[in-house]
Amino acid sequence: MRILCLLVDGLMLSGCGTSQTLYVRRAVPPLDSGLATPCPELPDPPQDPADYDEWQIWLQDNVLVAYGECAARHRATVEAWPKNK
Numbered sequence: 776m777r778i779l780c781l782l783v784d785g786l787m788l789s790g791c792g793t794s795q796t797l798y799v800r801r802a803v804p805p806l807d808s809g810l811a812t813p814c815p816e817l818p819d820p821p822q823d824p825a826d827y828d829e830w831q832i833w834l835q836d837n838v839l840v841a842y843g844e845c846a847a848r849h850r851a852t853v854e855a856w857p858k859n860k
Contacts, residue, residue: 802857810852814845 818837821829 810848815841
């Protein structure tokens with residue numbers, strides 16, 4: 776009985792040792808820590824809804840700048856990953 780257990784154990788160990796690796800670890804590229812920072816919060820919009828010039832200045836100076844920063848971070852994060860061909 777003891778020999779049978781040793782034989783089964785030996786076969787199990789040799790079977791696991793010669794099987795192919797199912798999991799292949801992917802190399803994770805190093806990312807800049809600045810890419811993980813949250814997008815800046817937008818300041819409050821102008822109080823006068825009828826003043827088009829104030830709204831345009833607010834959009835150009837705040838919304839578009841914040842969107843550009845977030846879009847640049849997103850693009851850099853996506854480009855850091857290796858491409859599968």
